[in-house]
Amino acid sequence: MNVGVDGAPQPAATGDLIAIQLPARESTKLYKSKMKVETWMIMTAVVKRFNSHCTQKLLNGINSQWANNSKLTIFDTNDLNESLAAARNFVTQFKDGEVTHEFRGKSYTFQLRYRDPWEWLVHLVIDPTLSTSIMWYPVEKYLHDGSTITRIYDEVNTGRRWWEIQDQLPQEYGLPHCFLPLHLWLDQGKVSHATNKHSIVLQPVFLPSEIRNASGNGGGIFIGFMPIVGNPNDSIEVEDDTPSSVELAQFKQEVYHKVLHVILKSIRKRSHHGDTLECGDRIRRVLSPGFLIHSVDGEEGCLTCGTRGANANHPCPKCLVAKEELTQLSKDFAPRLPLEMRVIFEKAKKILSSTARMSLLRGFGLHFVKVSWNFFCFRLS
Structure with missing residues (x-):
């Protein structure tokens, strides 16, 4: 089977067999019916993004000589696309x-x-x-x-x-x-x-x-x-x-x-x-x-x-432990509370000198960044 640059199988010539590799554990045992094999092939066609020609060839086989007792209601790629579109209504797009x-x-x-x-x-x-x-x-x-x-x-x-x-x-x-x-x-x-x-x-x-x-x-x-x-x-x-x-x-x-x-x-x-x-x-x-x-x-x-x-004076996002005390696992350090960090950030905004602002933020291990959590209610996030 030819494979394109995007990894998707290319259309096979008329009359050629479509070679699909089954999972190792499945290829070592016989299936009771070819219908089970072809159902797995349809799933593979969707997941692997087979092109329409390759998918249609699988459907033709399921609905003809490969499985005479097939009850599949999908006969062509249009039917398959309509079914997939309907299924998308059940999930957030x-x-x-x-x-x-x-x-x-x-x-x-x-x-x-x-x-x-x-x-x-x-x-x-x-x-x-x-x-x-x-x-x-x-x-x-x-x-x-x-x-x-x-x-x-x-x-x-x-x-x-x-x-x-x-x-x-x-x-x-x-x-x-x-x-x-x-x-x-x-x-x-x-x-x-x-x-x-x-x-x-x-x-x-x-x-x-x-x-x-x-x-x-x-x-x-x-x-x-x-x-x-x-x-x-x-x-x-x-x-x-x-x-x-x-x-x-x-x-x-x-x-x-x-x-x-x-x-x-x-x-x-x-x-x-x-x-x-x-x-x-x-x-x-x-x-x-x-x-x-x-x-x-x-x-x-x-x-x-x-x-x-990690090289900051206060690298921990959870507390204000100094870098040189990171190995002191038995000690308690002041927590990095969101409201307190917000006060520091607002104070830094009022400082005109970039050097002075940097010095203030460095003392708390902060960047001059307005984090997205400021947009959420503090009691809930």
Whole structure:
């Protein structure tokens, strides 16, 4: 079988056999019917993006001499495309976006593909098949063994943080107000020299772990791509305190947060004021989305929080530990609180001298970057 430059199979000549390699474990056993083989081939045609000629040849075989008892209702590529288009209505579709940022007098534009997180959330909360599984409120669980009482933490809604957030939501009579906690996952670990983007994943923490950690309805969703600025093999380890290094690192972070702002803009205002929906159980609620869990590695932590790299005086995105005390694992250090860091950022904005501004920010391990989380309600993110 001929293969084009994009890896897609090329049309075979009339009468030629189409060679498709089966998985190793499948090729070692016989199938009870060719229908099973051809169904797998159709799935392969979609996943591998076979061209129309190759796909049509598979369909002709399924609906003719290869499987006389076939019940397949897809006869040609038009039928297949219509079925795929109908299936897309059940999932949140990707959108095109872009961000532009200036660096050293030149504008750079970055293209991105993303899904609307609010549209995805609406699909979940109005789904009647998920309505009995959604955890609308935090709970407390205890084990009483006759002599002692032990609090149990076996799910996210049994923790204290969800309680703290729920207590800040309006409590007046009328529509119930509920927090929609999300798990944001960002990781550059899968990036190679051949790619210039990495994935962003969201999970609905308001669903039980056996649902949100699965791949079916209610599971996590690939929400978009994060463009990588510069060499993807460069890390925060190479960042130093020289003006050029700080300037480049700041540019990368500004692009990073512009992308997050575009992707997450549909839930920005809703994190402050909520939005009213009739849920899958026919109850109207005011829902406020927010990020309860951030899963990021060290480099992503710096990018997310707007902090400096590993060589900074205060490199940790979680606390204000000094660089020379990073090995003191038994000591406690002041946490890097968002509200306090925002005060420092606002103070730096009023300083006209770039040298003085840099000195202030360096003392807290910060870049002069307005992080995207400033656009979200602090109680919810």
